[in-house]
Amino acid sequence: MRENGLAVLVIGGGPGGLEAARTVAALGTPVVLVERRHRLGGTPDAEHYAKLTHHFRDAEEALGELIAAVTSQPLVEILTRSEVTACEGEVGNFRVTIRTPEGMQERTVGAIIVATGFQHFDPGRETQLYNYYSFPDVVTLSDMEAMLKAHQVVRPSNGQPPERVAFIQCVGSRDRQIGNEFCSKVCCGIASKQAIEIKQQLPNARVFIFYIDMRMYGYWENELYWPAQEQYKVNYVKGIVSEILPKGDRLLIRGEDTTMGRPMEITVDLVVLSVGMEPSSGTRQMARLLGIAQNKYGYIEAGGPSGLDPVATSRPGIFVVGAAARPADLDDTFATAGLAAARAVAALRQAPVAAD
Amino acid sequence: MDPSLKKVAEVWERETAIVEGMDISGPWNRMFGQRVIWDYSPDLIEEIAQLPGAESFAWCYQCGKCVPVCPVDVVGDYGPRKLYRRAQTGINLLDSPDLWLCTTCANCLRVCPKLVDMVQIMPAAREHAMLTGRAIPAELQEALENTAIYGNPLGQPARKREAWVKDAGVPVPILHQIQRPVEWLWWVECYPSYHPRGIDASIALARIFNALGLDFAILGREEKCAGDSQRLAGERGLFEMLAEENIRTLAKYEFRHIVVTDPHALNAFRKHYPKLGGQYDVWHYTTLLARELPKLQPLLTKSLPYRVTFHDPCYLGRHNGEYDAPRQLIQALPGVEFVEMLRCRENSYCCGGGGGGMWLDSFAAGHQRRRLSEERVLEAVSTGADTLVVCCPYEVSRFEDAAKSTGVEGRLRVRDIAELLAEAMGLIGEDAA
Amino acid sequence: MTQRIAVLVEHLEGQPTDVTFELLGLARRIANTDGASVQAYLFGERVGHLAESLPADSVTVVEHSALHHLAPEPTARVLAALLPADLPRLLLVPNTSLGMDVAAWVAAALEWPLVAYCQALEHRGSRLVATAQLFGGKILADVTLDERPTVIAALAGAFAADAVNPGAPGKIERRDAPAELAALRTRSVVLERPEAADVDITRAEKIVAVGRGIESKDNLELAEQVAQALGAVLAASRPLVDAGWLPRSRQVGKSGLKVKPKLYFALGISGAPEHLEGMKDAELIIAVNKDPKAPIFGVADYGAVADLFEVSEALLERLEG
């Protein structure tokens, strides 16, 4: 085994990038971490997440620990407000150009980890899905996260706490019309988590979750879904809502209760759209720039030649983490971050030493 | 006559009828109007779930596993998960006929991933309905009142409880007369003491016990209903009263084990009397006789040319785990050909008599396409059997009635295992039934 | 002075009821033995014309609007006002809905002895002995009457209505309404007749009940005819109701209704215990069944081992022909 002294480039300072950087450094390899925003933390930070699924950890606190673990690591060089603008070369000798506030920098790195994450599905001004842009009291999961974090769960229209809140699942996911034929994986758990938090903050509120089927992976079943139903009296109703109509100053949601085989028309104060995941703009941009394959939805194609490696991209030496490759929860993100770190360090060590 | 009924040509029609949200009122053309669900609320679910024992009502997540195995849903529109959903849409279980349709057969609990336990939920909900002054079906009310007054649901005098003994043709010692310790205290229970077909089985069993030289005695007039079905029908207080009296009575006598005719009594003694201070070693008679097979087998001398099938009583099988003893006894009968029904052992169908169903027959029939007992005898006939063998005293009369009402009376006879054994032992004739 | 045996005349809507004549017959038989006379108390509003049709030696008529339907309080107050002066040996009152209220009230008010549920009244030696039916008819009580004036509340249907007036029509004596009627605390008395459409078998006096022996739904018509001819309502055992041949409101038995009619005429009912439970308290049970071992014969007063269709047709010939 030999060292060539090169660093691993990690693109993205969210949970996946941070964990990858932390692990690479822990393995004794230097890291260059590039983050477009002015600070680390990624989407959970940018969108003011209140609590993390599934241990109800305070998001700020948990991210703070993670960030501290990276910033305190001397082997990690952090470049915020920076972007990778060009990349050439191959494993063991990637020459990348990085635009930093101080100017363009050229670096040679041995391997690259892409942790550019996802963005929330946008219900769309043009499509006016569920009138998100028309009705102030129709919000998304991320809007609700911010309200929960501020302990200010209110109807945006009047600032009053809602008496009745309805979650609509699968907004922007599992939909051929929209083009997102995949399940976003986390929304069922997050809606259930938010429903619990709403009941904790507004014990008298009635919370409904309208769903096609509840996809509760692993422990989310007993840690989120069951407590929400059994302890927090959240009403789960099988049957997705078709439309939302204004009714006085409230909202009428219409759909079919498929279990009962009967139409339903329920008046509520606040509707939360459980919007799914899409590849972030950074993910799409980096994929193009790095010349790695994307799938039809724009996510980075993972799997490698074996099809079994969840962090391998189409280009040797470039690895992908978490939601840049597929809808992913934090478990997936951390698991792939650690794996990508190990693969990157291994690739670095096996690559030929640079000619110069 | 129900005032909401009016006569239209040859049928009676209800003035207004809303069934499961469907308004089926209207003239004879029966146009349906469908009701929109306007609200969901956890309140009615919570009203049930806050009752001690009924917590699991709120756990249902609508997987639907319970519905296909629910014997009531097979003949109607029921099923535990539906109760949860109806409550969520505003139908109060406490005011709904659904409250009285469950037979506590426990088949739903057997398959439920979330352990929603109707065997505990139903008694709690029924008791709550009674305590909150809701009307209960008249048939059930009469059975409960009879039990409170007479110690049996039939409303028969206590003194007559031992009257069958004089027709037994063999000694049936009665403890208050013999005043000596016995090995086996035979708990006869109500239907085997009073109902003519129950008495047939009791006489058969008394003769078998005698032929085996069993040291046994009965309580006779001092015995009161063990009370398990009354408890399940919602009358916990009545059950406790009966149990306390029975425990006091049993304390007066020396015996080593109890043998019961009735699986419901078995269930009460095993699971509920201990909580009230009554600890006994209790056996169902089929378990005892199966143990005695080495002695019994040589006595089974007469060949019985029957093709038989067997109905597992819910409270012997699913509730107390005894599936084999009755089958061992049947298979020991010379000449008998044994066939199983499709639904047998753990997923056995229910006769409809448990959980108070014995005293809700007309009420239940009014909410079902056919009785559970009728469904079962048709299944029995479909096996080609000519004899339906039972070992729970609720079943003989229920299945015989069902055979009549389904028109298979001449093709299917209902016999207690004890009757078949006694017949093979030459202790009773074929027509003793 | 000749002793009198007094009878309270029960009438409904201008007609004396059958039991009135039964009591007058009983009174006559007692009077004949004792050398007493029969006195009828006829109270009502414009009922005086009935007096002549009553086989009594004398008819005491009190007419007042408050007595229109023989309501309990006014009737009892008139009797309580008249009896201390009239002092009959016996006052016979029907043990009916109208009579039972009056008999007990009057006896208590005057502190006279009373024998209720009386099914027989006869001389034993020089004494009169009344026999009362008690404990659901399971026990008879013989009461030897003493010399005091006594009220007898006699069961309807227990005595023969064979009284004839020995001589000319009885003496009719009109009395003024006693002052008590001016201060009544019973107001507004109205009679209502049932609507014909309602059939409540628990309240029917006569029931023709059919069981599986009727064989098919078409044969119900014959049973319905028998019921009509007897003035009875049609009821059934469970299998027929289950089959939908008759509504559930007609079902007798454990899971149906419990009935206690005066007549229960069972056609083709074998008598499962569940059925017997619902009807065994009927006063008179007559059963027709082909099976001599049918358990119904265990509770029936009279039974016929016969074909129910043949017996029904023979009955119809006699009742309608």
Place this chain on the structure above:
Amino acid sequence: MTIVVVMEQVPDVVEELAIAPSGTDLDRDAVSYVLNEYDDHALEEALLLAEASGDEVVAVGIDTTGELDQTLYTALAKGARRAIKLTGDFEGTWLSTRAAARLLVPVIQELGPRLVLTGVQAPDDLDGQLAPTLAALLGWPHASVVIGSELVDGVVQVRKELWGGITMTLELELPAVLGVQAARQAPRYVPISRVRQVMREASIETREVEAPDGLVPAVTTLRVPEQAGRAEILTGSPAEIADRIIELLRARGLL
């Protein structure tokens, strides 16, 4: 205001009854007692009235059996507010209706109810029914065979059943006495759990009373009617059977 319900325990006619050696009473050792079924209806009717009017129901009974507590606790569990038990030197005796009425009158006068309800009859009221007897001693209006009642503007409207479905509707000034044949609805069921709870929480007021004159009915002898247990079988052709049936019905006034 108050509605009094008088409740009585009577020998259970479901049991086989035997006559005491004295010949003038049942063998009380072999008797089991039940609540008079009509009194149960009287209680139900009283509770229905009270639920509509806000009156207080007081259940009153004379303990001739030593077992009346169960009946009174059940009444309390069903909704009666008070229960009063009269005890005295008459346990195990067959109390005459007249004597019962005399014992009850002072209690009723003290309670000052506006209605007294009791069952239309009892299986042992040889010397008449309790309701009219009480009415006579109290000097109040009354009606028996009541199948429904309603308190309206200071009077009670009563439906009294005659026969063949004919009913009489009366208005009685208050206070009044009603002998109830059937409550407007079947007597409610009260679970034993509730009765046992009441037994722990409520109490029955007991009054010791003196036995009055005419304590027992003036019976000369009691006997069991001669009655065949099984049907008398009518024989002959269908025509002969029909003749016999018609004869039987005529003899009983049923035709």
